[in-house]
Amino acid sequence: MTIIKAYAAHEAGGVLEPFEFEVGALGPHEIEMTVESCGLCHSDLSMINNDWRSSQYPLVAGHEAIGIVTAMGDHVQNLQIGQRVGAGWNAYSCMHCSPCLSGRQQRCQSLTTTIRGRGGFADRLRVQDIWAVPLPDGLDAKSAGPLFCGGITVFAPLLDFGVKPTDKVAIIGIGGLGHLALQFTRAWGCEVTAFTSHMDKASELTALGAHHVVNSRDDAALKALRGQFDFILSTVNVSLPWHRYMASLAPEGQLITVGMVKDPMGISAGAMISGQKSVGGSDTGAPDMVAKMLDFCARHNITPTAEYFPMQDINAAIDHLKSGKARYRVVLLNEG
Numbered sequence: 001m002t003i004i005k006a007y008a009a010h011e012a013g014g015v016l017e018p019f020e021f022e023v024g025a026l027g028p029h030e031i032e033m034t035v036e037s038c039g040l041c042h043s044d045l046s047m048i049n050n051d052w053r054s055s056q057y058p059l060v061a062g063h064e065a066i067g068i069v070t071a072m073g074d075h076v077q078n079l080q081i082g083q084r085v086g087a088g089w090n091a092y093s094c095m096h097c098s099p100c101l102s103g104r105q106q107r108c109q110s111l112t113t114t115i116r117g118r119g120g121f122a123d124r125l126r127v128q129d130i131w132a133v134p135l136p137d138g139l140d141a142k143s144a145g146p147l148f149c150g151g152i153t154v155f156a157p158l159l160d161f162g163v164k165p166t167d168k169v170a171i172i173g174i175g176g177l178g179h180l181a182l183q184f185t186r187a188w189g190c191e192v193t194a195f196t197s198h199m200d201k202a203s204e205l206t207a208l209g210a211h212h213v214v215n216s217r218d219d220a221a222l223k224a225l226r227g228q229f230d231f232i233l234s235t236v237n238v239s240l241p242w243h244r245y246m247a248s249l250a251p252e253g254q255l256i257t258v259g260m261v262k263d264p265m266g267i268s269a270g271a272m273i274s275g276q277k278s279v280g281g282s283d284t285g286a287p288d289m290v291a292k293m294l295d296f297c298a299r300h301n302i303t304p305t306a307e308y309f310p311m312q313d314i315n316a317a318i319d320h321l322k323s324g325k326a327r328y329r330v331v332l333l334n335e336g
Helices: 042-048 150-160 178-188 199-208 219-223 242-247 269-273 287-300 311-322
Strands: 002-009 016-023 030-040 065-072 084-087 090-092 124-128 168-172 191-196 212-215 229-234 249-257 278-281 306-310 329-333
Touching: 002 124, 016 311, 030 084, 030 311, 042 311, 065 124, 150 178, 150 287, 168 178, 178 191, 178 199, 178 287, 191 199, 199 212, 212 219, 219 242, 242 249, 242 269, 306 311, 311 329
Parallel strands: 090 124, 168 191, 168 229, 191 212, 229 249, 249 278, 306 329
Antiparallel strands: 002 016, 030 065, 030 124, 030 329, 065 084
């Protein structure tokens, strides 16, 4: 038996406390990695608080882990001991359902997620070999963790929905997800508009890649953009005047949300029929897509803007994230 040392919540909304648990022998397609760092995401807070009514306690969250492969199952062929890898939202997929066989393993019918199992707020983490994706040379390992959730969440829609370099793109909400979406779409070649409620960040958003910055609370400014955008990516989890954003789409434009908005979006059929516009959602990405994203980041020098806390200060890091002061991602480091 192997003992993993972690930090766990023992009840909904509880503080995280040191926690140890035993794991058995590695499966044939399983790897174990020593966790060097792990990003802290709002989804972790949702799981700790049981906001999605699916948490089981004690809960070890954490799904943006970077580390070194230290053990492998007998049938692992795509990795090597000592290799630095990352693991994100997904941990295990069946590899025989239709989504898995077609390369969409993130939509596996029996998918196991890292965040709902024994996650990365620990000294070690186990995942299926395909979900441990090697870091390419030139990518900063210390800040790379958030790419495995926040990064792939906003990169995948560029591929899935056919965003072109000639498109005019808007990003709603420039936080942990949005600041990466700005960098991706600018490097993609798009003309990029950032919608933000914090106009004091305008110069910062321009530096991240925005050609234009618009106050999302300015109804007149939004009206003036009627028919402008080929693609809008929303990263927020709050209700907005969606009819205004639909009106800002060009014919055949797409509004895609990656934010878990609780209330119905209330978009009328007429708003979609006029100009054949569409509304959709996006999840994460398959391992191959994650690898492509990492290569893209290395090629274009795209890195998350992160603040760092020692893993043992995880509760202080959580309080910092809750305060809304994080710029833009929080990363926990296993020091020593």
